[in-house]
Amino acid sequence: MDGIKNDRLREARMRCGLSQQQLADAVGATRQTIGLIEAGRYNPSLKLCTAICKTLGTTLDDLFWE
Numbered sequence: 001m002d003g004i005k006n007d008r009l010r011e012a013r014m015r016c017g018l019s020q021q022q023l024a025d026a027v028g029a030t031r032q033t034i035g036l037i038e039a040g041r042y043n044p045s046l047k048l049c050t051a052i053c054k055t056l057g058t059t060l061d062d063l064f065w066e
Helices: 007-015 020-027 031-039 046-056 060-064
Strands: none
Touching (some): 007 046, 007 060, 046 060
């Protein structure tokens, strides 16, 4: 994901009707972290990736891999 904007994460979050803050609260991160992931400026841990996927009802492949 290095430096690549993650529009799939943003789109999945919006489909679930969640703000960056709501997603952050649900996965134990900060709003800034979610924003940086979406902007492609932060490489999240596998633990955070899986928490995001569970919260958004999607898979790692769908959100984080080409």
